[in-house]
Amino acid sequence: MAISNQEMKIEPLAYQLIQKFETKTAKIGVVGLGYVGLPLAVEKAKAGYSVIGFDVQQEKTQMVNKGINYIGDVVDEDLITYTKQGRLKATTDYSLIGELDAVAICVPTPLDIYQQPDTSYVECSTREISQYIRKGMLVVLESTTYPGTTEEIVKPILEESGLICGKDIFIAYSPERVDPGNKTFNTKNTPKVVGGVTSSCTAVAAVMYREVLESEVHEVTSPAVAEMEKILENTFRNINIALANEMAILCNKMGLDVWEVIDAAATKPYGFMPFYPGPGLGGHCIPIDPFYLTWKAREYNYHTKLIEVAGEINNMMPDFVVNRCVQILNKEGKALKDAKILILGVAYKKDVKDYRESPVLPIINQLEEAGAEWTVVDPHVTEFKLNEKMKKTETTLNDKLLEEADLTIMTTDHSCFDYDQISKKANIIFDTRDAFKDKNVTIDRYYKL
Incomplete structure (x- = not known):
């Protein structure tokens, strides 16, 4: 149902843009x-809009135009259909x-070598947009960043x-909420937060x-509220995962199974939310976003x-993992130097091909420095840097890979791994993910994080 200009109390150009969105005539x-x-x-094409995607990498744009998908959360058939x-x-x-009538900025916001936000991609994209911006356009920043970016960087450049x-023109911030590999929530059905520089900006973007x-x-x-809430989301996870990781370290020293402890605590129907330990944090958000704040x-x-x-x-979890490898091999009368280590998974989480900031990378680096021979098996990742x-x-x-390895480390618990095969053929298993829980397999020499 269309909203009248008087009801919204917004600028005339904003109302005109709202009508374009409602009639699907806007070009995004x-x-x-x-x-x-x-x-x-x-998703915008699926909703009925004409959409243009921009990227500095020509290879990506060519793949999109040919209907070739390179992102796991995109349905191949959708990309083929809308490009055709x-x-x-x-x-x-x-x-x-x-x-265009509207444009969303979805570029990286990494940290530099000093752990400070690198907003250069946002700035460059905004400057490109500013060269061609016209009256009645909406610009929304979606890249995760520190509170103030939209009003301190994007707005001045566009003005x-x-x-x-x-x-x-109308400027807003709406943080991306992407969880690669999530089978329940995706771009289309995940709630969206929107904060505009003015009420008209918010109304148009919403x-x-x-x-x-x-x-x-x-x-x-405001955009700053939306920017801060995104940081809060990921900082919340960062801190609670850190607690689980510290509990894992302590439980190991005390001879306790941290996963059993967490599962027991999770039986409380209020006041507790389970988080689980692992070999470290990975991905494009949780390890990085808190440093913006x-x-x-x-x-x-x-x-x-x-x-x-x-x-x-x-x-420090990758260090802990490598130290545990040393302890486990010592118990078996072996040294880490010259040991054959089989690493199962380099992606930062299960069932995805994304290895950005993967904690497995520093683990491999330390194993290599210690003189170990390593091999990585990952059905989703063919190569990594x-x-x-x-x-x-x-x-x-x-x-053969399992039988020849002195130690097999489960670092990423992909669903496609044959856990029965691993349990029968591996000499020693070090499980950093509690991957064999409920698998009904028998394992002789098995160690947990």
């Missing part, structure tokens, strides 16, 4: 065709932004065009997302002690 762009941008572009219909196309030509935010998604769209009072907090002369300690605990060099993986697990 997505800058950055990675894990966030491509699924969003496909001409509803979705990709390009490296940013001048086409001038044809260099002479257009006024809230009157001529309508766009309501027309595209099937989920609730929650409006907040610790950096920003210094501007207010505040030291985020809890967040930083949690980061230290999580970052280690110390600036590409390394090949084995994509199929066979009996």
